[in-house]
Amino acid sequence: MSIYYANIEQKIDxxxxxPRGVMKGKGLFMGNKWLDCTISPGQFTGEFAVQGxxxxxxxxxxxxxxEDLKFEGKPASDKPVSGFIxxxxxxxxxxxxxxxxxxxxxxNGRSITVRxxxxxxxx
Amino acid sequence: xxxxxxxxxxxxxxxxxxIDPEPSPRQLTVGGSHCPYDTHSVDLKLHSEIIIPESxxxxxxxxxxxxxxxxxxxxxxxxxxxxDRPYKLKRGKFILARxxxxxxxxxxxxxxxxxxxxxxKSSRARCGLLVHxxxxxxxxxxxxxxxxxxxxxxxxxxxxxxxxxxxxxIVEQVHGRxxxxxxxxxxxxxxxxxxx
Numbered sequence: 001m002s003i004y005y006a007n008i009e010q011k012i013d014x015x016x017x018x019p020r021g022v023m024k025g026k027g028l029f030m031g032n033k034w035l036d037c038t039i040s041p042g043q044f045t046g047e048f049a050v051q052g053x054x055x056x057x058x059x060x061x062x063x064x065x066x067e068d069l070k071f072e073g074k075p076a077s078d079k080p081v082s083g084f085i086x087x088x089x090x091x092x093x094x095x096x097x098x099x100x101x102x103x104x105x106x107x108n109g110r111s112i113t114v115r116x117x118x119x120x121x122x123x
Numbered sequence: 124x125x126x127x128x129x130x131x132x133x134x135x136x137x138x139x140x141x142i143d144p145e146p147s148p149r150q151l152t153v154g155g156s157h158c159p160y161d162t163h164s165v166d167l168k169l170h171s172e173i174i175i176p177e178s179x180x181x182x183x184x185x186x187x188x189x190x191x192x193x194x195x196x197x198x199x200x201x202x203x204x205x206x207d208r209p210y211k212l213k214r215g216k217f218i219l220a221r222x223x224x225x226x227x228x229x230x231x232x233x234x235x236x237x238x239x240x241x242x243x244k245s246s247r248a249r250c251g252l253l254v255h256x257x258x259x260x261x262x263x264x265x266x267x268x269x270x271x272x273x274x275x276x277x278x279x280x281x282x283x284x285x286x287x288x289x290x291x292x293i294v295e296q297v298h299g300r301x302x303x304x305x306x307x308x309x310x311x312x313x314x315x316x317x318x319x
Contacts, residue, residue, distance in 0.1 A: 040193050043174045043201065044221060044270075049192035059189015063196075065267070077197050106191040 034084035035099065036118040039075045048075060050085050055096050055113045060105045068102040070122060084120060092116065126237075126294040128160040140237055140294060141227035141266075142167075157288070164291040166244070167222040170268065171285035173210055174219035175200045209284040212252075212275045220271040220283070222290065227266040234300060236263040240293045241271070247289070251277020254290045263297055 037052040042063045050069070051061045064085055071083025087099040090111065097116045104110040126134060132149055134140035146159040146166065159166035177198045183191070199219070204210050212218065228237045239261035243254045253274045261269065271290060275281050283289075 041196055042192065043196050043199050043219065045172055045201070049196045051189050051193060053189070061189055061192035063192050077193075080193070106195075107185060107188045 033087055033089055033099075034070060034120045034122050035087045035101075035114060036120070037069075037083055037085045038080045039069060039071050039083045040080040041075055041077055051080075052085065053114070053118065055115050060107055060112055062101060062103050062105045064101075064103055084122065087119070089119070124296045124298075125163050126296065127163050128165070131160065131163075131165055131294055134237060134294065139229065139232070140239075141225070141229070142292075143225045143227075144223070146224070159288065161291065164242070164293050166288040167224050167241075167269070167290050167292055169271075169283060169285055169287050169289040170221045170223045171204045172221065173202050173204060173283070175202060176217065176219065204283065204285045206284060206286070209282050212273065212281045212283055214251075214275055214277065214280065217272070217274045218283075220273055220289070221268040222271065223268070223286070225266070225268050226261060226292065228261060228263050229266075230264040230301065234297075236297045236301060238263050238295050238297050240295070241269050242291050242293055244288065244291055247281075250279070250281055251275060252281050261292075263301060 035052060037050050040049045040051075042048045044063075046065055047063050048066070048069060049061065050064045051059060054060055068086040069083055070086075071081050073081045075081045086102055089097055089099050091098040095116050096113055097119060098111060098113050099119070101110050101112065105112065131140065135142065135145060142165065148155055148158055149160060151158045157166075176195070177200065181194060181198050183194070185191070202210065210218070222241075226239065228239060230236050240259040241255050241261065242259060243252070247254065253276060254271050256272055256274070258270075258272065269290070269292075273283070273289075
């Protein structure tokens with residue numbers, strides 16, 4: 001997947017304008033991190049159904065590839081596994097974080113707001 | 124601006140467009156195989172893997188956020204086609220499929236960037252076959268195979284054979300700079316997505 005907002009210098013160099021919301025945001029930081037999620041088999045081979053939680057405790061879901069996920073074991077439809085999905089943080093405010101997912105959610109787009117406590121930094 | 128076949132070749136050579144495996148041959152040759160490059164499009168092939176959604180057993184409810192991907196996966200069946208065992212798509216039947224080719228429209232370099240649209244082929248359309256509906260757009264920054272929403276609206280069953288040319292890709296140049304993924308946070312000033 002393409003890396004979004006991975007490096008602000010690269011972004012400025014390439015003349016890609018920064019969304020106004022991001023420019024205004026407090027605590028802007030860059031780099032990929034990982035978000036708690038639950039993973040089960042997807043439809044196509046190499047694809048997984050991913051479920052997670054937004055800041056307001058409602059859910060989101062999407063299909064993602066293995067490269068964008070971290071988990072152990074083999075997810076089964078009757079036995080999902082806990083794991084992480086790669087995200088790109090966009091803007092932080094208090095304990096909330098606006099992040100970009102590698103693919104759009106089925107519910108509403110690619111950018112979602114989650115609680116910071118659900119974000120992990122994994123090497 | 125839609126790219127001509129020559130401009131598609133240039134974009135492939137420059138890495139602004141990636142189609143993997145790259146369709147070939149680039150030009151017609153006497154006695155050669157089918158050239159997948161039309162004047163301003165490139166044909167894409169059907170992958171062997173198809174998804175057959177189950178019918179009538181669940182309701183897609185977008186208000187039930189958080190479980191849609193799992194629900195869709197649970198209520199569908201996967202089949203692997205071969206040339207010897209193609210799929211007979213009956214009248215009115217709907218399946219999901221994908222292209223063999225992976226498409227990438229990188230936005231890591233300098234503009235101009237490219238976008239694309241997946242379209243059907245007239246020969247298939249004449250048989251009543253739709254290979255996509257409502258979702259033809261391939262956005263700048265996308266990378267992956269293209270999912271095809273295939274339905275047979277024709278009067279007869281249609282045989283889907285893996286490797287067959289199933290769709291065509293129209294490549295366009297995006298004018299100007301882009302806000303990456305702007306739809307979700309353009310003009311907003313809080314993480315919750317509110318505008319000030």
